[in-house]
Amino acid sequence: MRKAMIISNPSSGKEKAAQYVSQVRDILEARQYAVVVNETAGEGDAAHYGLHACKDGCDLVISIGGDGTLHETINGMLDQEQRPLLGIVPLGTVNDFARALHISLDPEEAIEQLRSEQTRLVDLGMVNGRLFANVVAAGSLAEALFSVSSEEKSKLGSFAYLKEGLKDLVNTQANVLKIEYDGQFWEGESPLFVAVLTNSVGGFEKLSPDAEVDDGLIHCFVIRNIGVFNSLTLGTSLFFGNLKEHKDVHYFASKEVHVRSDETIRTNVDGEEGPALPIDIRVLPGYMKVIVPEKD
Numbered sequence: 001m002r003k004a005m006i007i008s009n010p011s012s013g014k015e016k017a018a019q020y021v022s023q024v025r026d027i028l029e030a031r032q033y034a035v036v037v038n039e040t041a042g043e044g045d046a047a048h049y050g051l052h053a054c055k056d057g058c059d060l061v062i063s064i065g066g067d068g069t070l071h072e073t074i075n076g077m078l079d080q081e082q083r084p085l086l087g088i089v090p091l092g093t094v095n096d097f098a099r100a101l102h103i104s105l106d107p108e109e110a111i112e113q114l115r116s117e118q119t120r121l122v123d124l125g126m127v128n129g130r131l132f133a134n135v136v137a138a139g140s141l142a143e144a145l146f147s148v149s150s151e152e153k154s155k156l157g158s159f160a161y162l163k164e165g166l167k168d169l170v171n172t173q174a175n176v177l178k179i180e181y182d183g184q185f186w187e188g189e190s191p192l193f194v195a196v197l198t199n200s201v202g203g204f205e206k207l208s209p210d211a212e213v214d215d216g217l218i219h220c221f222v223i224r225n226i227g228v229f230n231s232l233t234l235g236t237s238l239f240f241g242n243l244k245e246h247k248d249v250h251y252f253a254s255k256e257v258h259v260r261s262d263e264t265i266r267t268n269v270d271g272e273e274g275p276a277l278p279i280d281i282r283v284l285p286g287y288m289k290v291i292v293p294e295k296d
């Protein structure tokens with residue numbers, strides 16, 4: 001009998017968490033899976049269960065939770081020879097990975113989509129030995145722009161929020177970044193470096209419209225140190241999806257990137273605090289097989 005593990009974060013699903021778990025279980029059991037349910041209680045649990053799913057020879061893991069739970073689940077599977085097929089029920093506020101894979105953000109619909117026969121081999125990234133699914137951001141603006149919740153954004157509206165955030169560029173200290181990729185070198189003052197794997201970053205689906213989950217590339221944007229006037233045009237570019245054409249943005253796509261600085265600069269990885277610079281980022285093409293909705 002095939003084995004499946006449900007990894008559920010009850011705090012992301014609130015009062016409906018138990019209902020979602022039982023709906024998923026019903027679907028899997030109807031498909032002849034022997035199902036184990038593991039609920040997380042705090043940090044590290046999803047990674048622990050992700051690892052055990054590999055060790056126990058699970059064929060399928062369903063992550064029910066937000067990006068944080070998903071991030072931990074895939075990190076638990078790092079370096080394991082047998083990695084199970086992954087299904088996602090997004091219950092977070094941002095849900096970038098689900099957005100990029102066209103998985104419904106309505107949990108009930110996402111659960112129905114687990115019946116899909118369609119799968120996709122999806123790239124993941126590695127940053128200083130840890131996996132990431134969406135984004136690595138570094139620089140003084142990284143925290144401000146990429147750790148915000150959709151709720152906060154919806155209070156202001158995405159565009160207004162962005163304009164507010166980007167106005168900070170004027171007052172934000174820009175650090176000197178030294179970036180190496182594919183034998184090329186970029187050095188300059190920048191308040192923000194962003195490396196993305198998917199087209200959805202921090203809930204903004206237009207930051208990097210060309211990034212495909214399986215294109216084998218890390219799409220990188222380095223914002224040059226800019227003034228008050230251009231911060232607004234930059235915001236508009238980000239919102240309408242032509243950021244890489246902006247004159248104050250250095251864009252490149254690469255398989256491997258190294259970012260250093262002589263200053264202490266923190267990073268944000270998939271919405272959580274990541275390692276301080278220096279960072280080595282590389283893409284792991286087709287690292288995870290994921291259930292995706294059937295095309296209409």
Ligand SMILES: Nc1ncnc2c1ncn2[C@@H]1O[C@H](COP(=O)(O)OP(=O)(O)OP(=O)(O)O)[C@@H](O)[C@H]1O
Pocket residue numbers: 009010011012040041042043044065066067068069070091092093094095096271
């Ligand atoms: N039972 C629990 N009660 C409270 N917190 C939990 C529980 N289980 C896991 N957590 C914590 O929940 C966090 C992950 O939450 P979640 O999966 O909703 O991701 P998220 O990053 O908050 O999602 P998003 O940014 O998309 O809203 C982790 O910090 C984890 O330690």
